Structure formats: structure tokens, C-alpha cells
Amino acid sequence: SQQGEEDPQALSIQEGENATMNCSYKTSINNLQWYRQNSGRGLVHLILIRSNEREKHSGRLRVTLDTSKKSSSLLITASRAADTASYFCATAPPPGNTGKLIFGQGTTLQVKP
Amino acid sequence: EAGVTQFPSHSVIEKGQTVTLRCDPISGHDNLYWYRRVMGKEIKFLLHFVKESKQDESGMPNNRFLAERTGGTYSTLKVQPAELEDSGVYFCASSPNRGTSNYGYTFGSGTRLTVV
Structure with a gap:
């Protein structure tokens, strides 16, 4: 079965870094x-990139896709302490209307003030 | 608009007991999904409702899990009897019926289930 794998599993950076x-x-x-989960909270949808797209931007977020x-x-630019969270990628396999997302194990990001 | 609501937010039960989780999707969303994250592992799909019908229940782990969505509104997920390996966070998500997975889903805050 399809499975997303993410790396790194954990990332610690200083505020302002990418x-x-x-x-x-x-x-x-x-x-x-891509989804974000703050500790103890639900998953928040960040950005979606379609299979025919190569790059997408949303605010400080930049997503690339290489099929x-x-x-x-x-990529999160100019990170802030509030960006500290777990980040998950999730793929929607064809056909497009199955509704079933396949998640990766996530990357835990810590942004130090 | 109100988001996806799940309750309880936490539940601690003993092995062998029954627990029922509830999810209220965003009003008007035909699609409702259940996912769960067992400690240290990835978030896994459990099942997908379109209105009151089960569209895909391929992720349900075994027959101790029963999901319902009577009337196509809120959904319940019952675990009976609960086992230790059922511990984890159970997420619910909903989306409107417009090309389903071409849009991001709205997830609830999850129910953290602990079986002791």
C-alpha cells in the first residue's frame, strides 16, 4: 500500500531561519x-498541490512536487515560534474522488525564539 | 461557519469496555471521514461516508469497530470491546461534495482514546 515518508522526523531551528x-x-x-498539527489540536490544512503542478506558494509556505x-x-520561510508543530504530508491517490488520504509519519518542527 | 466538532476530547477506559466517539461535520458537508493515529505511527484512514452511506471502509481494523452516520449528519464510531492497541487519537474530517479530494479537508481536534 502507498505510504508517505517524511524526513527529517524532527527539526529544530532558530526563529527567522527557514x-x-x-x-x-x-x-x-x-x-x-500538507497539514499542520499543533500539540493537542486537530489537523489544519495548509496547502494542496495537484499532480500537474510543480510549485505552489501560500504566504510563507512554498511547496514543490516532483512526480x-x-x-x-x-519550505517555511522566516520561521516563527508559532510555527512549532508537527507537519504531515498526505496524498490522494487516483481516481480523484475516493476521499482516502495516505499520511506520512510527520516531521516535528521546533522553532526556538 | 462552525468547524468539525469531536467529543469527547479525551477518553480513558478499561480494556473490554465500550466507547463511542462522536463527530459533527460542517453543516452541509456530504463527506465524512474517520482517521486514527496510533502512538508513534502514521495517521491512517478508517472509513469514508457519503451522506449516510459507507463509501469506503477498507481501513476499519476489525469487527470491534462500528461506524454509523444515521441521517447523514453526525457520525459515531463505537469500539466494543476496546483493546489496548486501540489507544490513539481518532480524527474526523469532512468535505463538501465537490470533487472530493481536490480540496483540503477540515479536521476536528480529535479524540484521544486511552485503553488501560
Whole structure:
């Protein structure tokens, strides 16, 4: 079965630095999504990139997708202490309407003030 | 609009007992999903409702788990009898019926289930 894998598993940086997280997957996808989970809270949808897109921006977030390598990266620029959270990639396999997301194990990001 | 609501937020039960988790999706969202994260592992899909019908229940671990969505509104997930390995965080998500997975889902805060 398809499974997203993320690296690093944990990342610790200083406020103001950039944070890059990577995600790899195994099978064809319809789109790839990134979610954030703050401690004890629910998953918050950050950004979605479709399989025919290569790069997408949203505020301080930049997502890339390389379908030939079956990988994606999430870049958070100018990080803030409030960005401290766990970040998950999730893939939606084709056909597009199954609704079933496959999550990676996540990257725990700590941003030190 | 109100988000996806789950309760209880925490539940501690003894092995062999029954627990029922509830999820209230965003009003008007036809799609409702259950996922869970067992300690240290990835978030895994359990099942997907479209209105009151089970569209995909391939992720349900065994017959101790029963999900319902009567009337196509809120959903319940019952674990009976609970086992130690059922401990984890159970998430619910909903999405409108418009090309389903081409949009991000709205997740609830989850129910943390601890079986002792």
C-alpha cells in the first residue's frame, strides 16, 4: 500500500531561519496536501498541490512536487515560534474522488525564539 | 461557519469496555471521514461516508469497530470491546461534495482514546 515518508522526523531551528521538510510516496497521486498539527489540536490544512503542478506558494509556505521522483517538499520561510508543530504530508491517490488520504509519519518542527 | 466538532476530547477506559466517539461535520458537508493515529505511527484512514452511506471502509481494523452516520449528519464510531492497541487519537474530517479530494479537508481536534 502507498505510504508517505517524511524526513527529517524532527527539526529544530532558530526563529527567522527557514525550515524544509520532505515527503516521498510510492504510487500515483491525484494531489498532495500538507497539514499542520499543533500539540493537542486537530489537523489544519495548509496547502494542496495537484499532480500537474510543480510549485505552489501560500504566504510563507512554498511547496514543490516532483512526480518523477515521487517527492514533495514544504519550505517555511522566516520561521516563527508559532510555527512549532508537527507537519504531515498526505496524498490522494487516483481516481480523484475516493476521499482516502495516505499520511506520512510527520516531521516535528521546533522553532526556538 | 462552525468547524468539525469531536467529543469527547479525551477518553480513558478499561480494556473490554465500550466507547463511542462522536463527530459533527460542517453543516452541509456530504463527506465524512474517520482517521486514527496510533502512538508513534502514521495517521491512517478508517472509513469514508457519503451522506449516510459507507463509501469506503477498507481501513476499519476489525469487527470491534462500528461506524454509523444515521441521517447523514453526525457520525459515531463505537469500539466494543476496546483493546489496548486501540489507544490513539481518532480524527474526523469532512468535505463538501465537490470533487472530493481536490480540496483540503477540515479536521476536528480529535479524540484521544486511552485503553488501560
